[in-house]
Amino acid sequence: MNNLFLIAFLDVKESIRAKWFLIYTIVFGGLIALFFIAGVTESQVMGFSGLSRLLLMYIQVTIVILPIFILITTVRSISGDRDNHILEYMLSFPISLHHYYWGKVIGRFATVFLPVLFAMILALFIGLFKGSGIPWNIFILYSGLLFALCSSFLGIAFLISSIVKSSEIALGFSFFIWIFLLAFIDIALISLMMQNRLSEELIIGISLINPMEVFRVAAISLFDPQLTVMGPVAYYILDNIALPLFILFSIAYPTLVGVLFAFLGFKIFKKTDLV
Amino acid sequence: MIQIENLTKKFGNAISLDAINLKIQSGDCVALMGPNGAGKTTLIRLILGYYHPTNGQVLINGKNPIKERVDVLQNISFVPQLPPPIKLSLEELIAYVCKSTQVQKEKILHFAQEMELDIEPNLKKSFFKLSGGMKQKMLIAISLARRGEIIIYDEPTANLDPKARDNFHRLLQTQNHPNISLFVTHRIDEMRDIVNRQIYMDLGKIINDEKI
Ligand SMILES: Nc1ncnc2c1ncn2[C@@H]1O[C@H](COP(=O)(O)OP(=O)(O)O)[C@@H](O)[C@H]1O
Ligand SMILES: [Mg+2]
Numbered sequence: 037m038n039n040l041f042l043i044a045f046l047d048v049k050e051s052i053r054a055k056w057f058l059i060y061t062i063v064f065g066g067l068i069a070l071f072f073i074a075g076v077t078e079s080q081v082m083g084f085s086g087l088s089r090l091l092l093m094y095i096q097v098t099i100v101i102l103p104i105f106i107l108i109t110t111v112r113s114i115s116g117d118r119d120n121h122i123l124e125y126m127l128s129f130p131i132s133l134h135h136y137y138w139g140k141v142i143g144r145f146a147t148v149f150l151p152v153l154f155a156m157i158l159a160l161f162i163g164l165f166k167g168s169g170i171p172w173n174i175f176i177l178y179s180g181l182l183f184a185l186c187s188s189f190l191g192i193a194f195l196i197s198s199i200v201k202s203s204e205i206a207l208g209f210s211f212f213i214w215i216f217l218l219a220f221i222d223i224a225l226i227s228l229m230m231q232n233r234l235s236e237e238l239i240i241g242i243s244l245i246n247p248m249e250v251f252r253v254a255a256i257s258l259f260d261p262q263l264t265v266m267g268p269v270a271y272y273i274l275d276n277i278a279l280p281l282f283i284l285f286s287i288a289y290p291t292l293v294g295v296l297f298a299f300l301g302f303k304i305f306k307k308t309d310l311v
Numbered sequence: 312m313i314q315i316e317n318l319t320k321k322f323g324n325a326i327s328l329d330a331i332n333l334k335i336q337s338g339d340c341v342a343l344m345g346p347n348g349a350g351k352t353t354l355i356r357l358i359l360g361y362y363h364p365t366n367g368q369v370l371i372n373g374k375n376p377i378k379e380r381v382d383v384l385q386n387i388s389f390v391p392q393l394p395p396p397i398k399l400s401l402e403e404l405i406a407y408v409c410k411s412t413q414v415q416k417e418k419i420l421h422f423a424q425e426m427e428l429d430i431e432p433n434l435k436k437s438f439f440k441l442s443g444g445m446k447q448k449m450l451i452a453i454s455l456a457r458r459g460e461i462i463i464y465d466e467p468t469a470n471l472d473p474k475a476r477d478n479f480h481r482l483l484q485t486q487n488h489p490n491i492s493l494f495v496t497h498r499i500d501e502m503r504d505i506v507n508r509q510i511y512m513d514l515g516k517i518i519n520d521e522k523i
Contacts, residue, residue: 042406042407042410042411046406046407049399049403050398050403053398053437054398120395121391121393121395122395122396122397124356124361125450126397128387128389129384129408129411130380130382130384130412131384133380307363308363309363310360311362
């Protein structure tokens with residue numbers, strides 16, 4: 037077995053035994069179960085129903101909590117390994133930094149992506165069992181969005197772990213980035229919009245830099261764009277950009293951001309002191 | 312051969328190693344001594360290629376341990392001062408070692424037995440759940456199995472009981488391969504049978520270097 041996959045494989049095995057992974061899996065699996073118990077599939081809200089409605093609710097919650105899960109667990113484990121000298125020992129073996137770093141990235145990706153995907157597949161199975169139709173287009177779009185969401189925040193997490201050497205500071209930093217992307221950018225943009233200082237196009241453009249905003253809009257994009265549940269930004273985007281193009285962008289762009297950040301993290305990992 | 316030329320390492324403004332020159336040749340068995348904060352661990356980490364020197368260079372058999380990391384580390388086995396809380400099971404740790412270094416599993420098991428570490432019933436256990444002494448024995452067994460051309464031990468016996476310490480010294484003496492050993496130690500009397508050179512460091516400098 038190649039060293040890259042050895043590292044990835046051992047990382048996955050280690051994660052699966054960790055408490056955070058148990059909580060992580062229970063939260064996302066539990067979310068699906070909860071929605072079913074709450075009867076989301078039976079309710080008819082705002083024109084759409086059944087599994088579509090359930091998956092929409094799932095992805096909307098996931099977009100908010102998955103990034104902070106990914107940031108905290110990844111940053112904690114990587115800089116934790118540094119803090120308590122695990123890295124010092126493991127790197128004393130003849131494994132290239134390239135294999136070590138990307139092996140960790142692959143291992144982490146599998147552990148954060150697969151449980152959220154399985155939760156969705158679980159929903160499909162229960163839905164099938166209950167006899168509701170399967171909204172394949174939504175399922176495929178959301179799988180893509182989850183993939184992109186995991187990539188982008190994993191990339192950010194690896195970059196933070198490479199820059200910040202202490203796990204305490206790295207944790208604080210992760211939390212800040214999450215809050216910033218989640219709320220502050222929106223608030224700032226809304227206030228700019230209200231003051232009419234910048235053109236609408238520019239503001240929308242800026243909001244599209246934020247992967248969180250892209251996910252939010254993409255998640256509702258397959259539903260009727262006239263719906264009032266969407267914010268003004270989403271409405272504007274879906275009104276002005278062709279839907280297939282936007283969907284492609286919503287998956288490609290965050291994935292690219294993640295790869296880019298992870299790559300930057302690797303450069304820094306190589307260039308600075310390891311322990 | 313470990314060749315250290317004009318090696319300086321600063322962290323911020325604090326100098327941890329101050330323009331050190333040192334040559335360690337095949338056959339040298341060194342006791343590296345000095346008070347806490349002298350720079351011993353920093354020196355070792357530079358040899359292992361973990362730190363980027365502020366100035367000067369380290370060469371292991373003529374190779375740069377950062378640029379030719381895999382080549383250099385193929386020949387070095389290292390045991391840290393405190394066994395880290397590795398979360399892998401013993402089985403997984405052994406797999407990691409075997410796959411990355413081409414050491415046979417049987418060899419590790421053999422040296423574990425020599426160190427009187429009962430490894431079979433613990434294979435599925437996480438490494439960090441072993442007692443301090445058991446962890447240290449495991450890391451020593453791994454390092455002996457690797458038979459590195461260069462062995463670097465940062466206070467290897469700190470956690471061991473006297474019996475285990477004797478075992479360890481006996482195993483070291485039966486290894487008889489003509490290479491380099493570097494022991495950080497505070498107890499020179501204990502190591503006197505093993506080492507043939509003593510280097511004393513303080514404040515990032517080599518104060519004394521003699522054959523014994
Ligand atoms: N990563 C680091 N960052 C900042 N200072 C460090 C770091 N590593 C070591 N030092 C400092 O360098 C000096 C030498 O440390 P060290 O090499 O660990 O000493 P020893 O192993 O001889 O006890 C100490 O003053 C220590 O505080
Ligand atoms: Mg030390």
